[in-house]
Amino acid sequence: MCNVQSYSAAALLAILFALPFAWRVLVHREQGHWEQPLSAFYFAHLELFLGNGCLGVGVLMLLALTLERYVSVCHPGHARPILGSPRRAVVLIPIVTFILYFPAAFRSKVTMCRLLPDSVIIYQRQELTSLVEHPLYSIYKVLLEFIFKVIPIILLAALNLRILIVYRRSCEKRRRMTLSRTASGEEDPRKFAEERRLVLLLGSTSILFLVCITPMVILNVTLSQNNLTKYPYQVFRAIANLLEITNYSITFYIYCLFSEDFRNTLLRTLRLSGGTPARGIVKPPPPTATTTITHPRSV
16 A cells, blocks of 8 residues: 555656646746746756656656556465565655656756846856766767666556456456356356456556657657757647656556555545445556656756
8 A cells, every 4th residue: 555655646746846837837938937946946856857856766666566456367376565564665656756757956057147237136047058068968868768668567457467367367267167157158248347347447557658658758769959949849848748747647547446545545645535345346457657857858
């Protein structure tokens, strides 16, 4: 349950951190112009770091939960926590993720400008081109894409497919045993409704994840000042960012609809369940949802 709560918290924080990002893009554009140095410091050093960090935590939490579900469903005789206790995973995953994203906090700096003739001082965010265009930093960005995008896409697709196959075989075996014991030979739809719901959950979240995240992988790898001057690239970037937020938003509702574990955990977190679990849907692996805030962006 700790992993489910941590995944939900990471997803919620990622969406919340996207709000000041969208405000900055709409109002202040790329460089920005703030009267307070604290605001400029946040957008220059913390916007990318905190946003991507929360997204990365959600991805690794999702992967850990899916691995645990895979072991429990496909190898029940060897079911045990992969990262140790859930509390250990909750602590280790954020630490590792924010360490990996820490260099992103230094890709921009705050510059002070004096506007004439009133001598008004404003603060702007300026990207450090010497760092961003360095070959090592380019390799670093590609590695992040593999760690938080490409590898999770492959693992989540393979594990969810394997879970679905094993689960359907188990349901089919139970179905044959049940039908052999009934005189009428008719199948009760309610007994096997969870199988159909699991297919819908894994299928919908996997397709949504693939469609929404693939453009972000391309965007993160190709993002450069030269491409930012091209209008078609700006349109592509806006669409990719929109798909990113849509992915997190829709998968939350899909998971609430089809996952009993997620729904009960959410209700307990909100102190609305009163200790009574929500009635039956299914206990599937978490939804496949990940994204990364790119920097800089525009709409």
